[in-house]
Each structure stands twice: as structure tokens, then as C-alpha cells.
Amino acid sequence: MAYLERNLAHWTSFGFGLWMLRLDPSGPVVGRGLLRHLEVEGVDEVEIGYSFHPEHWGCGYATEIATACLSVGRERFGFVSMVAVTLATNAASRHVLEKAGLQCDRDIVHAGLPHVLYRTWPTARTR
Numbered sequence: 001m002a003y004l005e006r007n008l009a010h011w012t013s014f015g016f017g018l019w020m021l022r023l024d025p026s027g028p029v030v031g032r033g034l035l036r037h038l039e040v041e042g043v044d045e046v047e048i049g050y051s052f053h054p055e056h057w058g059c060g061y062a063t064e065i066a067t068a069c070l071s072v073g074r075e076r077f078g079f080v081s082m083v084a085v086t087l088a089t090n091a092a093s094r095h096v097l098e099k100a101g102l103q104c105d106r107d108i109v110h111a112g113l114p115h116v117l118y119r120t121w122p123t124a125r126t127r
């Protein structure tokens with residue numbers, strides 16, 4: 001419930017946030033995508049993200065959604081730089097981010113675990 005409330009509040013405050021993804025309007029949810037503020041080491045960033053149910057892996061959806069989230073961030077909201085956070089061991093996600101045009105920025109600790117911060121352009125800020 002707290003997760004839902006937090007994400008609805010983000011939509012209300014900023015006009016973007018978490019999307020639940022379906023292959024057709026009446027079908028089940030197969031994954032989620034996001035464009036969302038995230039504080040990284042005390043800096044306000046805008047992150048993109050995605051995840052899919054395992055039966056839908058390997059279909060190109062993560063790459064498509066990562067690219068779409070970047071487009072929305074750039075074209076609709078004018079963000080110069082966006083980030084993504086993934087576990088250092090998540091080779092598939094790292095590959096997706098690199099295919100979508102992000103570059104490895106630095107290692108960080110996120111949620112108490114070693115993660116890698118990716119960024120669209122290494123030196124720019126979101127605003």
C-alpha cells in the first residue's frame with residue numbers, strides 16, 4: 001500500500017512516474033516501467049527503470065521500455081541527464097542499459113547492496 005501511495009503521489013507531484021505494462025489493454029500486467037525522481041548520494045536524479053515477469057524475458061521489451069522512458073524524459077520534460085541503477089551482477093540489465101545508450105557512471109551502494117549507476121551523459125545534471 002505504501003508503494004502504491006508513494007508512486008501515486010509522485011504522479012501527482014511531477015506528472016510522470018510508474019507505468020504498469022500490458023501487451024493489450026485488457027490483458028494481464030507483464031511488467032513495469034518507470035521515470036522517477038531518485039536521490040543518489042544526496043543528489044536529486046531522474047531514473048529510468050523496468051522489470052518484466054520471467055515468461056516475457058528475451059522479447060526486447062526492456063530495451064523498448066528503457067528507450068521509451070528516455071524519450072519521454074527528454075522530449076516531454078526536457079531532462080538533460082537521466083540515470084539507472086542496477087545490481088552489479090545483473091548482466092542482462094546492464095546490457096539493456098548500454099543498448100539504450102546509457103554509460104556506466106560509477107559503483108554505488110543502493111538499498112544496502114552493490115549497484116552500478118548508469119547515466120545518459122556522464123557530467124550533466126537533470127536540471
Ligand SMILES: CC(C)(COP(=O)(O)OP(=O)(O)OC[C@H]1O[C@@H](n2cnc3c(N)ncnc32)[C@H](O)[C@@H]1OP(=O)(O)O)[C@@H](O)C(=O)NCCC(=O)NCCS
Pocket residue numbers: 049050051052053056057058059060061062063064085086087090091092093095096
Ligand atoms: C533484466 C530484464 C529487465 C531484461 O528484460 P528483457 O525484456 O529480457 O530484455 P531485452 O529482451 O530487451 O534485452 C535483454 C538483452 O540482454 C541479453 N542478456 C540476457 N541475459 C544476459 C546475460 N546473462 N548476460 C548478458 N546479456 C544478457 C539478451 O541477449 C538481450 O540482448 P540482445 O538483444 O543484444 O541479444 C529482465 O530480465 C527482468 O525483468 N529481470 C528481473 C528484474 C530486473 O532485473 N529488473 C531490472 C532492474 S535494474
